[in-house]
Amino acid sequence: MIDRTLFSDDHKQFRDSFRKFLEREVVPFHAEWEEQGFVDRRVWAKAGEAGFLCPSMPEEYGGAGADRLYSVVMMEEVARANTSGIGFSLHSEIVAPYILHYGTDEQKKRLLPAMARGELVGAIAMSEPAAGSDLQGIQTTAVLDGDVYVVNGSKTFVTNGWHADLVITVAKTNPAAGAKGTSLLLLERGMAGFEKGQRLKKVGMKAQDTSELFMNDVRVPRANLLGEENKGFVCLMTELPWERLQIAIAAVAGAQAAIEWTVEYVRSRKVFGTTVASFQNTRFTLAELQTEVQIARVFVDKCTELLLENKLDTATASMAKYWCTDLQGKVVDACVQLHGGYGYMWEYPIARAFADARVQRIYGGTNEIMKELITRSMGLGGK
Numbered sequence: 001m002i003d004r005t006l007f008s009d010d011h012k013q014f015r016d017s018f019r020k021f022l023e024r025e026v027v028p029f030h031a032e033w034e035e036q037g038f039v040d041r042r043v044w045a046k047a048g049e050a051g052f053l054c055p056s057m058p059e060e061y062g063g064a065g066a067d068r069l070y071s072v073v074m075m076e077e078v079a080r081a082n083t084s085g086i087g088f089s090l091h092s093e094i095v096a097p098y099i100l101h102y103g104t105d106e107q108k109k110r111l112l113p114a115m116a117r118g119e120l121v122g123a124i125a126m127s128e129p130a131a132g133s134d135l136q137g138i139q140t141t142a143v144l145d146g147d148v149y150v151v152n153g154s155k156t157f158v159t160n161g162w163h164a165d166l167v168i169t170v171a172k173t174n175p176a177a178g179a180k181g182t183s184l185l186l187l188e189r190g191m192a193g194f195e196k197g198q199r200l201k202k203v204g205m206k207a208q209d210t211s212e213l214f215m216n217d218v219r220v221p222r223a224n225l226l227g228e229e230n231k232g233f234v235c236l237m238t239e240l241p242w243e244r245l246q247i248a249i250a251a252v253a254g255a256q257a258a259i260e261w262t263v264e265y266v267r268s269r270k271v272f273g274t275t276v277a278s279f280q281n282t283r284f285t286l287a288e289l290q291t292e293v294q295i296a297r298v299f300v301d302k303c304t305e306l307l308l309e310n311k312l313d314t315a316t317a318s319m320a321k322y323w324c325t326d327l328q329g330k331v332v333d334a335c336v337q338l339h340g341g342y343g344y345m346w347e348y349p350i351a352r353a354f355a356d357a358r359v360q361r362i363y364g365g366t367n368e369i370m371k372e373l374i375t376r377s378m379g380l381g382g383k
Contacts, residue, residue, distance in 0.1 A: 002294065006069060006301050015073045021050055022081045030083050030207055034352075037199045038162050038209035039085045041121075047088060048118025054092045057100060062113030068093070072249055072304060079253035082349045084356045085207025087160040089250075091115065094243050095122030098168055098184070102227035102235055107186065111166060123164035125155035125187075125213055126236070135170065135236060136179045140215065142171040144222070149173070149185060151218040154197075157363070161211030162199050165189040169215070174230050182232040186224040193218040204355030240365070241317035245303055247364045248320035251328040252296045254353060254360075258328075259289055261349050262335040269340075282338055289331050296324050315377035322370035325360035332357045 025046050033039045047053050055070045057063025071093045078086050096115055114120040131137035140153025167187045174181030187194050197212030227235050266276035276282050303320045306312040332354045336343035343350050361367045
């Protein structure tokens with residue numbers, strides 16, 4: 001295995017600390033959380049107290065001012081522990097950066113420290129019942145009325161939506177302008193007309209609270225506009241490469257974990273008087289999977305280096321997202337097969353990983369959309 005050069009000794013110590021946090025505060029309760037459809041709110045407070053929320057935010061806003069590799073470590077460890085219910089990365093590395101990069105001083109000082117403490121849980125609402133990967137097709141509107149925006153519409157597939165105290169909401173402030181009429185608004189718990197729908201029952205990621213949100217004449221102060229009016233689409237396009245790389249990071253870590261669980265299983269499981277590992281098909285299958293995951297990890301580590309240098313472009317992030325999530329699907333499917341009937345039992349981690357992995361090819365932009373973005377960078381833009 002190639003030695004990874006991304007991480008310093010400090011990152012490795014942080015990894016050990018966060019791994020222990022997951023083993024103590026998350027793993028023993030995760031099955032229960034899968035049954036109830038959401039993690040207990042107390043884990044957010046404990047994570048904030050331990051410094052595991054918003055680590056890359058500047059110290060003046062409650063973060064640690066750390067580089068994003070600390071967040072990468074956390075994403076990998078969540079995947080390794082098979083604790084898909086934890087929505088820390090979206091909170092810390094999607095929602096918080098939007099506020100840091102586009103928020104006013106007042107917004108940053110009021111919201112980011114509370115997010116770092118786990119007092120506010122953040123979410124972002126893009127997808128709608130009739131608009132998923134096509135962000136230009138959203139129908140939620142925000143009409144300016146004096147010093148407030150009147151927001152109407154609905155959102156779905158909102159991660160952290162059930163717990164969310166703060167939701168970055170994508171809305172049309174100038175519907176006639178298409179993508180150029182899109183803005184980002186900060187909707188907060190308690191605003192009249194802002195309601196949470198049912199927690200959605202998913203095939204996988206059962207402990208991750210995913211909800212519908214409804215906005216009925218919600219009066220949002222103009223001060224809650226995030227960034228410039230009608231510039232929301234530009235903000236989204238700027239931030240999406242990092243979001244997509246996060247999905248790739250989790251995909252590679254999840255695939256590696258699946259291989260490790262399977263190696264342990266085939267060494268002990270016996271059929272026809274010998275271990276499953278003794279069959280050439282088992283060994284060759286795992287050798288092929290490990291080779292491809294190693295290739296993926298090298299590519300993702302390179303993408304992470306580019307990100308740290310602010311050089312990660314949309315096409316490269318799209319390549320990482322689509323290829324690594326496709327690979328994750330291939331790996332977990334093969335590992336389920338090597339587990340035999342036990343691979344289909346929910347008590348085994350590979351079964352839960354199999355269910356969890358499927359959505360990776362859908363959210364953050366479907367893999368078909370990723371290929372479309374790649375072709376555009378090649379001068380092959382479609383209609």
